[in-house]
Amino acid sequence: MSYQRKIGKYKIEKLLGHGGYGQVYLSYNDKKQEKVAVKLSQDKKDLIKEYRILKHFSKLNGFMKVHEYGHTQGGDYFVSEVLGENLSYNYNDKILSLECVCAIGLELLDRLEKVHENDIIHRDIKPSQFLRSANKKSIILIDFGMSCFFRVNGLHKKFKTRCKRRGTISYASINNHLGFRQSRRDDLESLCYSLLYLVKGELPWKFETDIESFMKWKIVLNQKINVTNKELFGDLPIEFSVLLKYTRTLIYDQNPNYGYMKSLLEKFVDRENIWHYFDWIELPDKHKKRKNSQIVEGATVMTKLKREKKIFKSRSNKHKKSTKIMFKSRYIVKEKLLGLDVSEIYDYEKSDLNNLSTIKCDYTKGNLDTKRNFEVSDSEDCHIQIYNHKSIIKHDLKHMKYKKKKTTKLYKILSSSDIGKIEEHESYIISNKNSSKYLLPIVPNNLHENSNECITPRLELPEFKNRESIFKARSIFAVEFKNMVENFLHLDFIRNSKKRKILNSKKYLS
Numbered sequence: 001m002s003y004q005r006k007i008g009k010y011k012i013e014k015l016l017g018h019g020g021y022g023q024v025y026l027s028y029n030d031k032k033q034e035k036v037a038v039k040l041s042q043d044k045k046d047l048i049k050e051y052r053i054l055k056h057f058s059k060l061n062g063f064m065k066v067h068e069y070g071h072t073q074g075g076d077y078f079v080s081e082v083l084g085e086n087l088s089y090n091y092n093d094k095i096l097s098l099e100c101v102c103a104i105g106l107e108l109l110d111r112l113e114k115v116h117e118n119d120i121i122h123r124d125i126k127p128s129q130f131l132r133s134a135n136k137k138s139i140i141l142i143d144f145g146m147s148c149f150f151r152v153n154g155l156h157k158k159f160k161t162r163c164k165r166r167g168t169i170s171y172a173s174i175n176n177h178l179g180f181r182q183s184r185r186d187d188l189e190s191l192c193y194s195l196l197y198l199v200k201g202e203l204p205w206k207f208e209t210d211i212e213s214f215m216k217w218k219i220v221l222n223q224k225i226n227v228t229n230k231e232l233f234g235d236l237p238i239e240f241s242v243l244l245k246y247t248r249t250l251i252y253d254q255n256p257n258y259g260y261m262k263s264l265l266e267k268f269v270d271r272e273n274i275w276h277y278f279d280w281i282e283l284p285d286k287h288k289k290r291k292n293s294q295i296v297e298g299a300t301v302m303t304k305l306k307r308e309k310k311i312f313k314s315r316s317n318k319h320k321k322s323t324k325i326m327f328k329s330r331y332i333v334k335e336k337l338l339g340l341d342v343s344e345i346y347d348y349e350k351s352d353l354n355n356l357s358t359i360k361c362d363y364t365k366g367n368l369d370t371k372r373n374f375e376v377s378d379s380e381d382c383h384i385q386i387y388n389h390k391s392i393i394k395h396d397l398k399h400m401k402y403k404k405k406k407t408t409k410l411y412k413i414l415s416s417s418d419i420g421k422i423e424e425h426e427s428y429i430i431s432n433k434n435s436s437k438y439l440l441p442i443v444p445n446n447l448h449e450n451s452n453e454c455i456t457p458r459l460e461l462p463e464f465k466n467r468e469s470i471f472k473a474r475s476i477f478a479v480e481f482k483n484m485v486e487n488f489l490h491l492d493f494i495r496n497s498k499k500r501k502i503l504n505s506k507k508y509l510s
């Protein structure tokens with residue numbers, strides 16, 4: 001006699017996925033003869049909350065349809081329709097095209113707008129919560145286990161500091177890292193990180209998995225504050241950086257302008273039949289279009305490498321030969337292991353043509369993920385030319401050292417005050433002023449009149465509990481900042497463009 005495990009009246013067929021607080025099983029309902037998904041969890045409080053929220057949204061397109069809630073000895077469960085795969089990449093997955101990611105972004109902005117209209121914030125936006133619908137033509141937002149109301153009886157909840165960090169570290173907003181109470185802006189910032197992950201295949205934050213959670217949050221916060229546009233966006237279109245900056249500029253209780261955010265992504269796709277843009281939909285004419293966009297310019301080196309590795313694997317042995325692209329990526333990864341800035345090295349490759357030297361490398365040994373694999377080999381399999389730029393390495397290390405040292409104070413403040421923010425917004429409006437779509441909401445550069453809090457308050461620390469102390473801190477910082485800027489401007493190796501931005505930001509702060 002075969003034994004099959006059951007949850008309530010549902011026969012379990014297989015595990016669809018699991019997360020922090022539950023497992024989701026593909027199950028079979030004998031009575032109705034249909035397949036369903038059953039989410040089982042011991043955390044009854046969150047599960048029932050999630051079920052209620054989903055039930056509320058069930059009527060709307062783009063949300064998971066839930067059927068019933070039940071109890072068993074193993075915990076509580078709810079039953080829902082079966083959806084497709086989630087969008088989080090597995091190793092060696094194909095990276096999504098730019099158009100596809102923009103179409104996903106538009107879908108999710110729609111979902112979040114609906115969720116926020118209902119006074120709810122999600123608080124755990126990440127690619128594994130984006131599921132393809134059963135017919136693969138839309139994106140469904142799941143997992144409301146961490147959601148909460150941001151507005152009660154029409155009143156926005158008060159701004160609060162020292163809150164518990166919630167959500168997933170890689171996609172968490174800066175304000176979440178700082179322990180500020182989450183609001184709509186945090187969902188949107190997490191959405192931006194998710195889109196960046198989808199279009200590039202990874203995010204630049206690096207942290208050890210086995211260290212204390214508090215330290216991890218601190219390390220990633222530092223990286224999020226100090227990351228350069230080049231590192232984060234690569235050669236992606238400017239709309240991505242404008243989108244992220246917009247979400248970071250939002251005030252705690254500000255109504256986000258979803259139309260504006262959508263208009264940024266709509267530049268790459270047409271809203272009609274948006275599913276045409278999904279990479280997994282096969283359309284005869286779509287196929288042609290996709291070929292060009294397959295390799296996204298902004299893809300990170302590791303992403304490119306994964307892709308190259310895949311291509312390389314599929315070639316037969318006798319066809320293996322080094323290509324320029326291959327050597328470039330390889331060399332850059334080598335540099336990356338030394339902790340250097342990849343984009344800088346691209347520049348040097350172009351300019352420093354005199355320093356050429358030749359070494360032999362064995363590509364066939366290459367499991368590209370570890371340092372060991374970049375050892376120079378005597379094998380004749382392939383000859384690769386690389387540039388010898390010891391001097392450049394030295395310069396970069398010096399620069400990195402400086403950066404690290406200053407991160408504690410000066411550099412942090414300079415980057416975190418989002419110097420280019422206002423300028424970029426303005427230039428964006430000017431370049432698009434003929435289009436009625438680009439209606440930017442007014443972005444105040446100081447405390448919001450009716451708000452409890454100022455705009456993304458990276459100069460304020462969580463210890464400041466109220467408006468007065470924030471004001472006070474701001475003025476202290478402004479003086480300190482001015483002094484530091486003056487010292488900073490004397491340094492030779494800071495680029496003039498950076499200096500210009502700093503000078504402009506002085507105006508912005510005063």
Ligand SMILES: Nc1ncnc2c1ncn2[C@@H]1O[C@H](COP(=O)(O)OP(=O)(O)OP(=O)(O)O)[C@@H](O)[C@H]1O
Nearest residue numbers: 016017018019020021022024037082083086128143
């Ligand atoms: N209805 C469904 N149909 C198909 N797969 C599903 C369904 N619901 C969930 N999954 C899969 O199960 C995974 C985990 O689901 P879910 O996010 O709801 O669990 P969780 O315990 O809340 O996870 P997390 O730790 O991310 O909060 C999802 O990433 C998805 O791949």
